[in-house]
Amino acid sequence: MKKEVTTLKKMAQLLDISTSTVSRALNNHPDISEETTKKVKNLAKKLHYMPNIFAKGFRQHKTNIIGVIVPNILSYFISTILKEILLQAEIKGYRIIISETNNDVKKEKEMLHTMLQFGVDGILMSLSKNTVDVDPILYALNQKPLILFDKVSAKVPCTQIIINGEEAAFNAVEHLINIGKKRIAILKEFEQSYNSEKIFQGYLRALKTNNIAIDEKLILSTHDISLKKGRRLTSQLISLQEKPDAIFSITDTAAIGAIQTLHKFNIKIPEEIAVVGFSNSLNSTIIQPKLTTVDQPGNRIGEIAVNYLIKEIENPKEYLASKTIEIKTNLIIRESTLISI
Amino acid sequence: MKKEVTTLKKMAQLLDISTSTVSRALNNHPDISEETTKKVKNLAKKLHYMPNIFAKGFRQHKTNIIGVIVPNILSYFISTILKEILLQAEIKGYRIIISETNNDVKKEKEMLHTMLQFGVDGILMSLSKNTVDVDPILYALNQKPLILFDKVSAKVPCTQIIINGEEAAFNAVEHLINIGKKRIAILKEFEQSYNSEKIFQGYLRALKTNNIAIDEKLILSTHDISLKKGRRLTSQLISLQEKPDAIFSITDTAAIGAIQTLHKFNIKIPEEIAVVGFSNSLNSTIIQPKLTTVDQPGNRIGEIAVNYLIKEIENPKEYLASKTIEIKTNLIIRESTLISI
DNA sequence: CTGAAAGCGCTTACAG
DNA sequence: CTGAAAGCGCTTACAG
Numbered sequence: 001m002k003k004e005v006t007t008l009k010k011m012a013q014l015l016d017i018s019t020s021t022v023s024r025a026l027n028n029h030p031d032i033s034e035e036t037t038k039k040v041k042n043l044a045k046k047l048h049y050m051p052n053i054f055a056k057g058f059r060q061h062k063t064n065i066i067g068v069i070v071p072n073i074l075s076y077f078i079s080t081i082l083k084e085i086l087l088q089a090e091i092k093g094y095r096i097i098i099s100e101t102n103n104d105v106k107k108e109k110e111m112l113h114t115m116l117q118f119g120v121d122g123i124l125m126s127l128s129k130n131t132v133d134v135d136p137i138l139y140a141l142n143q144k145p146l147i148l149f150d151k152v153s154a155k156v157p158c159t160q161i162i163i164n165g166e167e168a169a170f171n172a173v174e175h176l177i178n179i180g181k182k183r184i185a186i187l188k189e190f191e192q193s194y195n196s197e198k199i200f201q202g203y204l205r206a207l208k209t210n211n212i213a214i215d216e217k218l219i220l221s222t223h224d225i226s227l228k229k230g231r232r233l234t235s236q237l238i239s240l241q242e243k244p245d246a247i248f249s250i251t252d253t254a255a256i257g258a259i260q261t262l263h264k265f266n267i268k269i270p271e272e273i274a275v276v277g278f279s280n281s282l283n284s285t286i287i288q289p290k291l292t293t294v295d296q297p298g299n300r301i302g303e304i305a306v307n308y309l310i311k312e313i314e315n316p317k318e319y320l321a322s323k324t325i326e327i328k329t330n331l332i333i334r335e336s337t338l339i340s341i
Numbered sequence: 342m343k344k345e346v347t348t349l350k351k352m353a354q355l356l357d358i359s360t361s362t363v364s365r366a367l368n369n370h371p372d373i374s375e376e377t378t379k380k381v382k383n384l385a386k387k388l389h390y391m392p393n394i395f396a397k398g399f400r401q402h403k404t405n406i407i408g409v410i411v412p413n414i415l416s417y418f419i420s421t422i423l424k425e426i427l428l429q430a431e432i433k434g435y436r437i438i439i440s441e442t443n444n445d446v447k448k449e450k451e452m453l454h455t456m457l458q459f460g461v462d463g464i465l466m467s468l469s470k471n472t473v474d475v476d477p478i479l480y481a482l483n484q485k486p487l488i489l490f491d492k493v494s495a496k497v498p499c500t501q502i503i504i505n506g507e508e509a510a511f512n513a514v515e516h517l518i519n520i521g522k523k524r525i526a527i528l529k530e531f532e533q534s535y536n537s538e539k540i541f542q543g544y545l546r547a548l549k550t551n552n553i554a555i556d557e558k559l560i561l562s563t564h565d566i567s568l569k570k571g572r573r574l575t576s577q578l579i580s581l582q583e584k585p586d587a588i589f590s591i592t593d594t595a596a597i598g599a600i601q602t603l604h605k606f607n608i609k610i611p612e613e614i615a616v617v618g619f620s621n622s623l624n625s626t627i628i629q630p631k632l633t634t635v636d637q638p639g640n641r642i643g644e645i646a647v648n649y650l651i652k653e654i655e656n657p658k659e660y661l662a663s664k665t666i667e668i669k670t671n672l673i674i675r676e677s678t679l680i681s682i
Numbered sequence: 683c684t685g686a687a688a689g690c691g692c693t694t695a696c697a698g
Numbered sequence: 699c700t701g702a703a704a705g706c707g708c709t710t711a712c713a714g
Contacts, residue, residue, distance in 0.1 A: 007691060018701045023693060031699060050458045054399040055691035059706050063395060065438070065459075073427065074420050083414050086441050095438050095459055097406070100427050117391045118406075118436055256627060286597060286627045348707060359685045364709060372683060396707035400690050 006047040015039060026051070057119065065095045066309060067115035069125045071103050071151065076281050078126070080298025081149065085124065085306045092310050094121070103128040109136040116143055122313045124305050127151040129193055145312035149305040152194060152324075159312070160324045161305045165195055168294045168329040169202025169248070170209075172276050175292075175331055176246045177210050179339045181274055185218040185237050185244035187254050189225050196225075199250050199278065218244050225250060230257020238265060238273075245273055246337075252277035252284045252293055259287055259336065275336040289335030300327050347388040356384060367392070398460065406436045407650060408456035410466045412444050412492065417622050419467070421639025422490065422646070426465065429647045435462070444469040450477040457484055463654045465646050468492040470534055486653035490646040493535060493665075500653070501665045502646045506536055509635045509670040510543025510589070511550075513617050516633070516672055517587045518551050520680045522615055526559040526585035528574050528595050530566050537566075540591050540619065559585050566591060571598020579606055579614075586614055587678075593618035593625045593634055600628055600677065616677040630676030641668050 008026075012019040017036065025032045025040035026049075043049075057063040066089055070078050082098065089096050097120065099111040108128050113136075115123055122145035125137070134155045140146055141158055149161040176184050186203050189196035200219075207214055217240060220233045230249060234257065237244050249255035255277030259269060267273055269289055277284055280295035304325060349367075353360040358377070366373045366381035367390075384390075398404040407430055411419050423439065430437050438461065440452040449469050454477075456464055463486040466478070475496045481487055482499055490502040517525050527544050530537035541560075548555055558581060561574045571590060575598065578585050590596035596618030600610060608614055610630055618625055621636035645666060 008693095009691075019692080020694080020702080021700055023691095024700090027693085033699060036699080050454070052399070052460065052691050053458055054395050054404060054460050055706090056693080058393070058395040058399050058690095058708090059692050059694095061706080073424050074417070076415070076417075079415050079420060082439075083441065086414070086439065090440070095440075095455070097436050098423075098427065098439050099431070099436075100424065113391070114436070117394055119393065119395050283624060283627045286624045288629055349709095350707075360708080361686080361710080362684055364707095365684090368709085374683060377683080393707050396690090397709080399692095399706095400708050400710095402690080 005052075006044075006049040007052070011040065011043050011047065011049065015043060063119045063121055064093055065097055065118065065120045066306065066313075067118070067120035067123045068096055068098045069101060069108065069111050069115070069123065070098070071101050071126060071128050073098070073100050077279050077296060077298050078150075081126075081302035081305070084299040084302030088303055088306045089310075092307075094306075094310065101128045103130050105130050105133070112136050112140045116140060120144065122146065122309045124149060124309055127153055129189075132192070145309055145316070147305050147309045147312070149301055150195070154194075157322045159308050159322055161301050161308070162195075162198075162324065162326055163296050163301070163329050164326045165198035165329075166202040166205070168278075168296075168331070169199040170206045171202075171331050172248060172278075172292075172294055173203050173206035174210070175333065175337065176248065176274060176276060177206065177212070179270070179274065179337055181246035182212060183215065183218060183242065183244045184212075184246040184248055185220065187220050187222070187225065187230060187233050187247065187249040187251075187258070189250065190221050190223055196250050203248065215242075217242075225254045227253050227257040227260075230254030231261045232257075234258040234261040238262070238267065243273070246270075246275070247273060248276045250278050252279050252281040252291060255291055255293070255336075256283055256287050259289070259291070270335070270337045270339055274339070277336075280332055284332075285334070289338075292334045292337040293332055295330045295332050297327060297329070346393075347385075347390040348393070352381065352384050352388065352390065356380060404460045404462055405434055406438055406459065406461045407647065407654075408459070408461035408464045409437055409439045410442060410449065410452050410456070410464065411439070412442050412467060412469050414439070414441050418620050418637060418639050419491075422467075422643040425640040425643030426647045429644055430651075433648075433651050435647075435651065442469045444471050446471050446474070453477050453481045457481060461485065463487065463650045465490060465650055468494055470530075473533065486650055486657070488646050488650045488653070490642055491536070495535075498663045500649050500663055502642050502649070503536075503539075503665065503667055504637045504642070504670050505667040506539035506670075507543040507546070509619075509637075509672070510540040511547045512543075512672050513589060513619075513633075513635055514544050514547035515551070516674065516678065517589065517615060517617060518547065518553070520611070520615065520678055522587035523553060524556065524559060524583065524585045525553075525587040525589055526561065526578050528566065528571060528588065528590040528592075528599070529560070529562050530591065531562050531564055537591050544589060556583075558583075566595045568594050568598040568601075571595030572602045573598075575599040575602040579603070579608065584614070587611075587616070588614060589617045591619050593620050593622040593632060596632055596634070596677075597624055597628050600630070600632070611676070611678045611680055615680070618677075621673055625673075626675070630679075633675045633678040634673055636671045636673050638668060638670070 008019045008022045012022045025037040101108040147159045152160040222229045277291045277293035280293045284291040284293045349360045349363045353363045366378040442449040488500045493501040563570045618632045618634035621634045625632040625634045
């Protein structure tokens with residue numbers, strides 16, 4: 001089955017020169033005469049020579065492989081990020097190894113370990129939502145360049161790429177206020193979720209700035225914010241004495257659950273209750289009414305993350321500074337908040 | 342930055358034994374005494390020894406990396422497949438390198454090449470829809486185990502994992518006939534699409550079996566079957582003299598486009614026109630009415646594909662037979678065809 | 683039960 | 699301009 005494979009040595013024998021010369025010729029070493037270089041390259045092409053990347057990587061302590069660890073590959077947002085990481089890495093000559101944690105902390109640790117063992121040149125990582133102990137990450141960071149994106153942690157001193165969640169939420173909530181809403185509920189995750197907390201901060205600031213009192217009954221937290229939870233929490237909200245007049249959900253999925261429940265109870269959207277989601281997923285334009293939501297440019301995140309990482313890989317000296325880069329988001333206004341006033 | 346890394350040699354020096362012995366101890370070679378083995382393993386643990394996989398792979402001509410090439414990572418169906426591939430590979434001790442072709446034939450060829458160059462142990466591949474020349478694939482197949490899934494080609498003599506598209510379509514169309522539909526339109530891709538053709542065959546067989554004449558006007562083909570195309574083709578259909586009473590789309594996306602257009606023209610679904618999609622995407626339960634569709638178990642495809650590949654990698658002798666494995670699908674009946682009769 | 687040595691395919695400092 | 703040689707970290711056939 002396996003074909004005879006062309007090596008430097010074989011070509012050297014055929015041309016009756018040394019492997020050193022062949023190697024140098026293929027790498028465009030200036031010392032080698034044009035003639036020899038040409039000769040070697042021609043033969044290489046003829047024999048479909050492919051350098052054995054493992055031998056090369058092994059020799060040079062560089063594999064040109066980047067490890068990517070994400071919680072869940074099924075998320076559209078994450079797929080968007082991955083897509084751009086693949087594209088950019090390709091361009092720069094890197095290959096991507098992907099691992100999924102499914103939010104399992106133990107798996108996350110194992111994967112980090114395996115990545116290092118596979119000799120990746122660097123790691124891009126989005127934390128599992130259950131990660132509290134960052135020691136394994138610090139350990140990895142100590143060995144290879146590592147960048148966190150989307151789900152990050154302030155406890156890890158490395159470059160981090162996130163969206164401007166606080167500001168995004170502020171804008172979304174102000175939009176609701178601008179269309180006349182005053183009792184704005186929020187569906188969020190529990191405190192340990194970094195992203196959720198940022199969004200929550202923006203929510204609070206928007207209310208404060210606009211002199212709207214905070215009503216604890218309108219702040220609902222859950223561990224896993226899903227479609228079903230969106231429905232359940234919404235049922236809870238509309239059974240309140242004083243109903244909300246808007247619902248802001250930190251995910252589109254839960255927002256869609258909210259819309260479904262509002263439909264069920266014949267509550268008019270957006271007149272009685274407006275709904276805003278977060279992430280501009282595909283579903284947000286399929287649901288009726290179309291969902292107002294915050295667009296998070298996954299491609300930008302992926303692009304910046306991988307390019308920073310490659311920079312850190314290729315200039316190991318310089319990356320002492322661990323900056324946090326915030327990517328701008330956009331509020332996309334659709335029918336679920338479209339009120340003519 | 343980079344920490345001192347523990348190697349066999351270093352441990353050998355510390356224990357004052359040979360690297361051969363250290364290597365064998367770690368690999369549980371039966372020759373080595375229990376005592377030595379224990380001693381070595383303890384030290385290895387203490388120093389966080391991680392074998393250099395590149396040196397190992399390089400030595401053993403095995404990298405434990407599987408290359409996966411897919412057209413588009415954003416597709417939910419493909420993500421489902423990838424998720425299971427990652428999971429199963431992990432269990433079996435393989436790492437996954439992913440590349441995306443975006444249906445670009447030239448990129449597809451390059452990626453195949455790079456995969457080989459990276460020394461993957463085998464390749465899992467779903468063809469781009471524009472692939473006609475399979476020579477690059479035959480070339481790869483000649484070097485390493487390779488399995489095609491979902492988008493396959495009869496021209497490549499290798500194991501192929503597909504869904505039972507013909508049967509699935511047959512069942513879907515019979516379902517439409519059973520609820521009393523007689524003028525069933527189909528939205529499909531042009532002839533070169535293997536999957537689309539299979540589905541079309543099932544459509545034709547269902548009509549024939551039920552003595553329904555084929556009406557060419559109800560058979561619409563397009564190159565890229567998208568939401569927009571779903572809308573456009575549906576507009577076309579409802580402007581026919583004799584309208585269809587059902588639309589069968591080979592993708593959910595186009596089916597959703599169809600539904601949107603039917604809404605626009607106030608056509609009742611399913612009473613006037615029923616709609617069936619294909620793939621049971623997330624959107625299919627978000628759209629109103631919920632879409633009847635064919636569920637393709639991506640996880641099954643991923644699971645079988647990767648396990649067959651690993652089998653072929655590990656028993657290179659046996660895989661002469663290139664079988665085609667069909668995965669059963671399920672028709673999920675929802676509101677878009679729910680008629681009480 | 684253990685070790686010395688060769689070798690996987692490549693690169694590169696050194697020598698000429 | 700070119701070559702001989704060492705070495706990256708590991709495994710394994712051979713020898714004892």
